[in-house]
Amino acid sequence: MAEPVMRLYTDATDVSYIERKESTLVWHHQDANPGFGSAQAKEMLDHLESVLANEPVVVKSGQYIVEVKPQGVTKGLVAEKIFSSMFKKERRADFVLCVGDDRSDEDMFVMIGDAIKGGVILNVNNRSVFACTVGQKPSRAEYYLDDTVEVMNMIENLGDVSV
Incomplete structure (x- = not known):
């Protein structure tokens, strides 16, 4: 429409x-x-x-x-559904990367924090969870990246570490 x-x-x-x-x-x-x-x-x-x-x-x-x-569809709601489904199936995430660049991503960052507290994400010293905001401050994301170049560098570095 x-x-x-x-x-x-x-x-x-x-x-x-x-x-x-x-x-x-x-x-x-x-x-x-x-x-x-x-x-x-x-x-x-x-x-x-x-x-x-x-x-x-x-x-x-x-x-x-x-x-x-x-109406009613948010990134936080989608994240909540994913984590709830995992929890019901007794599955846990050992790595989460969440990157967003505007206010609509904030509810998703909150859900990630809630999933950590609820044990849905295995979080050993915050090393397996990366909630990153890009160019947006303040934010509920734990990490801040200036721009898409920094996002690409982070992804490349994660690839190097995982090999």
Whole structure:
């Protein structure tokens, strides 16, 4: 339902694009002209909020994105379902890497902390759990990375350590 509105803004904004996820539509404008992309994002957000006012969806903006997703679906809820399922099957995670770059990731970081306290994640001196925020402060994540370059360096280093 929201996709035709996003398509209008995609056509009007060079190098912007729509990403279709399982239950979410995300409009990206990180490569667009910064001023124009931000203005288009604000206008699109207002447009979508108006069009979808009576629908069970959430429309929000983040860092270079506008997102439409079903109401009640959060990253924290998804993390909770994964950890609950593992707990019921008597399985434990021995390694967790969680990386996020906006406020919508904060509930996921909280769930990771709760999973550690509940024994769902085996956490020996915090060495098996890496909850990292990227460019976002303050955060409930334990680790902070400045940008995607640091994310890639961390992943490469984790690969070196695991070999």
